[in-house]
Amino acid sequence: MKHICISTLLLLHVLLINSRSYGQDTVSASKDLYFGLTPPDMVAMPLALDAMSAEGWELGGLHGSGMDEFYFISSLAGPFRPDVISFRKEGRVWKKYDFYSSASDIMYSKDKYIERTETGWSEMKSIGAAFEDIRIMRLTASLKGTLVFDEVGTNGNGIIRYSRLVDGKREAPKPFAKEINTGKWNAHPFIAPDESYIIWDSEREDGYGRTDMHISFRKKDGSWGEAINFGDKINTDGWDGGAYVTPDGKYLSFCPNCNPPYDRMWVDAKIIETLRPNE
Template sequence: MRHVYISSFLLLSALLMAGESFSHDDSPILEGPYLGQNPPGLEPEVFAPGIVSIASWGDAGRFSPDMDEFHVLRWGRENNQRVTESVTFKRMDNRWHEVAVPGRDGVPFFSPDGKTLHFGKRYKERTKDGWSEMKSLGSPYEEIRIMSLTASENGTYVFDEVGTGGDGIIRYSRLVDGKREEPKPFGKEINTGTWNAHPFIAPDESYIMWDGDRENGYGSSDLYISFRKPDGSWGEAINLGDKVNTDAEEGGPQITPDGKYLFFNRVVTRKSGATDSDLYWVDARIIEGLRPRQ
């Protein structure tokens, strides 16, 4: 796939001044929300096949809070070396335009207010001119091997850790009276099984989702959810069920900023026998069907 290596600011400025659209000659025209894709129902579907989810590459992606950007990371192997490719789809005048982002090795997590981009233990802040230079969360986060960090509207961090021998756990850190608490591990409701990773906390902190490997799962890793109880504690982990989880590996759950769809990754095996990862989406009502009745 061909990309134009140009900064987002210069691209958008050029389009606005020229009053013309930007697209690849060999790419379909994408118009409307969700990159022009028809939304799924309660059965998961591959998201934007051939556009975001590309055969022979692993793919992950996330919308910005205003739903006008979709950030993608692709990974694969060339000459026995891991290679990555980052692109961003931007919507202007209801049409999506693809822009390559050289040097970015990861999909940022936007804070719910859109003012911070989190890259694990690092982050960028929105400025009047765009985004700041990359900053560090500092100690103790620098000492933790974080893969994914998400944040709630109240500023609570929820993040994972690459463990020794795969025994990773999920931690949280609250913002109380403007001061950040020391990270603490969640209880056994969440940190149970062989490992747990790639958490997502709902903006209102009403639930947490993640992927993990447990004896009662469908495959090597499944998606789980824990709902917050009225007393503030966390409920037992609930497997998202066989509509989402399979005997393959599922991971990286997230909800779109409008709250309508669940995105996640699934390892797939191609006809050639090679494996990679596709991005799937499904109606978020599937989550409400799992919520315990009080």
């Protein structure tokens, strides 16, 4: 019965409730949001859930109003940031899309998006022709509509780009400067809903091994600060990354030494503030 309650709550949060909020005042403090787990403090803890298999669980199942759309939720990206999987009928073929919820009434699937309307979710739309030739792995969005995303790289190549909404129009993607695009395997960015920081993976000469988690804070003049390594309390000598902050802003989840079965850790998001430079 508890699993059903959690399933319903998460399904409502992702598919039905307006998700413009990022502050703690608008997100339920129900312990069910954390599966009854004792939240971590400033020391990272394994995010181990007996109710979840390594293959991930699937929740819910909703048809769109026209019966040509079907949605369910998968935990493979992490239990507090579930993917929304949609099968959409296009002609006589059902096609699968993985959507990521954003900080607005829009969900993104790489270079495509759908938005909430009064009658349900819209038809699939292209973000723009400039995005269609980029092999995007992860795309996140801020409350202002700024998109931050990576590109599948080869031989260590990897670049992180952004695209803002300017006067209601989507600008062409632009690469971040060297503060972010330095080193190898730059990937899996997460932009804070208020655009105060960006977290991503990168392999750099001063790192702890393969990729490490880094963060850049936005300065008062709007520019981005130098990359800051999360340190050896978070990073290992392996592939570390895939970070995101829970929608209530309380916890940071990430994948240390990220190899199958991709076990995740979580830590109090206050750790972010310990890295913020004094201006």
